[in-house]
Structures are given as C-alpha cells and as structure tokens.
Amino acid sequence: MAWKQETSIALATVLSLLSVTFYQMIIDMGFLDFTPIAFLSIIPKIADHPDQIHRFITSAWLHANWIHVLGNILVIALAGVPLEQRMGKLRWILVYFLGLIGGNLAWVLTHPDSISPALGASGAAFGILGAYMACWPNDRIEFPLLFFIRAWPVWGIVAFRLGIEVWNMYQIEAGQSVTNVAHMAHLGGFMLAWILARPIARGAPSELDDSSDISIAGSAASKAARDAATAKMGSLESDPWSEARVGLKEEAARILKRLRDEGDELETRRAWLEELAEQVICPVCDGEVHAVISGQNCTLKCSHSKNHINWP
Missing domain, CATH: 1.20.1540.10 (Rhomboid-like)
Structure with a gap:
C-alpha cells in the first residue's frame, strides 16, 4: 500500500x-x-x-x-x-x-x-x-x-x-x-x-557526498542558499519529449502540466519532477528516468546516459 x-x-x-x-x-x-x-x-x-x-x-x-x-x-x-x-x-x-x-x-x-x-x-x-x-x-x-x-x-x-x-x-x-x-x-x-x-x-537519486540540510518537513537551508538554488532552476517552457516528438501518456502529460503551472517553488518542483520521473521514459533510449537531487535542485536524467536527458 x-x-x-x-x-x-x-x-x-x-x-x-x-x-x-x-x-x-x-x-x-x-x-x-x-x-x-x-x-x-x-x-x-x-x-x-x-x-x-x-x-x-x-x-x-x-x-x-x-x-x-x-x-x-x-x-x-x-x-x-x-x-x-x-x-x-x-x-x-x-x-x-x-x-x-x-x-x-x-x-x-x-x-x-x-x-x-x-x-x-x-x-x-x-x-x-x-x-x-x-x-x-x-x-x-x-x-x-x-x-x-x-x-x-x-x-x-x-x-x-x-x-x-x-x-x-x-x-x-x-x-x-x-x-x-x-x-x-x-x-x-x-x-x-x-x-x-x-x-x-550508486545510481541513487542523489549523488554520493552531495550535502544539504534535510528534515522530514523538507529543506532547512538558509535564505541565501535557497535563493541561489531558485536561481539555478531551469526553464520548463520546452521539454525533451516534445523536442523529440515523443507523445506522453495521459498521466504523464497531466503531471507535466501541473509541473509547469506550480513548479516555481523548489519543493513543489521537486515533488512534481519525482512524480514525472516515475511516469516517463527517456525519449532517446527508452531507458528509465531518475529524479536526481543536487543540493536543493532536482533534475531528470536518463539512467543510461546523462547526455540523453538532463532537464530542466
């Protein structure tokens, strides 16, 4: 359950x-x-x-x-x-x-x-x-x-x-x-x-030895660190599947829309990216997609090659 x-x-x-x-x-x-x-x-x-x-x-x-x-x-x-x-x-x-x-x-x-x-x-x-x-x-x-x-x-x-x-x-x-x-x-x-x-x-969502402030409630980093992480958030206007002309299933498309609508906050973006990772495959090799966390930022990457997808 x-x-x-x-x-x-x-x-x-x-x-x-x-x-x-x-x-x-x-x-x-x-x-x-x-x-x-x-x-x-x-x-x-x-x-x-x-x-x-x-x-x-x-x-x-x-x-x-x-x-x-x-x-x-x-x-x-x-x-x-x-x-x-x-x-x-x-x-x-x-x-x-x-x-x-x-x-x-x-x-x-x-x-x-x-x-x-x-x-x-x-x-x-x-x-x-x-x-x-x-x-x-x-x-x-x-x-x-x-x-x-x-x-x-x-x-x-x-x-x-x-x-x-x-x-x-x-x-x-x-x-x-x-x-x-x-x-x-x-x-x-x-x-x-x-x-x-x-x-x-190895191959976990977070890279080894990467460090951050974490608790059950979420990140507790300082405002300066949070602002820096927010500035690093990539654009959601385009996505790898649209660029590769690969259609998404209904649930994945719904999550992607919610991500674009609500993904302007670090925690919200991470939550939707993690959900999206479970619903999509790499548009290049059809491999699994992982939500990789680095500090307070989250990106989607192909499990086979980081050159296939590294978004946003």
Missing part, C-alpha cells in the same frame, strides 16, 4: 513497528495464549537451526516496551526519511534489512550460547545511521542531541551515538556495568550497512 501510494517507506516502517508493539502489549495482557517473544525473538543458542531462521527478521518488530520502540522509531523517522529521499525506496529497504540482519548476526556470533531472547529494531536503526554516514556524512538533519533539537550534521550524530555505544561496551567488559541492552547488535547493524552502503547507493 505504501509503495503504490508513494508513502514514505521509512514512515510506513515506523507505523508497522508501532502497530506490532500495540498488539504485543495487548497479547501480554493475557487476551491470547501466545508469547511472541518466545517464538519470534532471536535466541543465539538456537539461531543456527533451519526452522529458526525467521527470527533474524521477526525479532526486529518486537520490543520490550514503549520506550524501547520509541527510541528506535525516532532514528528511523528523523534519519530514515531523508536517507530514503537520498537513496530511493528499494535501496532504503535493502539498507534497513542489512542493519537488522547485521545486528542480529553480531549478537549471535558474540553470544553463541545465550538463551536470552534479543529483540528490537536497534540494529536496523543503527544501520540507517551507518548508511547515511557512508554516503552523505555532511547532511544536516533535525535530530534531538545533547538536549537540543536542531539540524545536526550526520557525522556528529553518529559520533555521539557510537561514542555512547562504545563507552557502554567498555563499561560492561570492565565489569563496571550490567545491562540487558544488546550494544553489540547496534554496532553490528551500523558496520554492515556502513560497509555496503556506498555500492548500494
């Missing part, structure tokens, strides 16, 4: 985590004779059994309590949404699952004899941070850090969150702290996504 309606996959994931936690709490009240943690959480001791493989995925939708799930969805929403805008839906889903699988693998490999259940989407959340750090470390996103909610650089958020994890792991190893938090899973999710993110992000 989220895919068809162009809803953010990151926000749909947040909703799914909240929904599962809600039903989990209802079950825990005794309304059903079923214990989700017993059947769906990751238990290292039995993780290598073929009939238990599902736990590597299902455990990421279980949480110990509301504080646990809210801590994870905070990262998935605030960092996941702009990362999805950068990478696109399919790549984002791949990164998310790399994070959760990497986290569970790290926990199983470092605690092979444990029979304590591990659960939560923390590995996936840290995987999002790992992928963002690998591809667009200088992006600034709205995030609560050091008691302030403001636009922080991704590298700063990662340094702070990873620093806390490393410190906690040191405290545990030194015997100065005892916890039921799977810090190694956090690190495992981060590392696997960080290692593989750049190859995955």
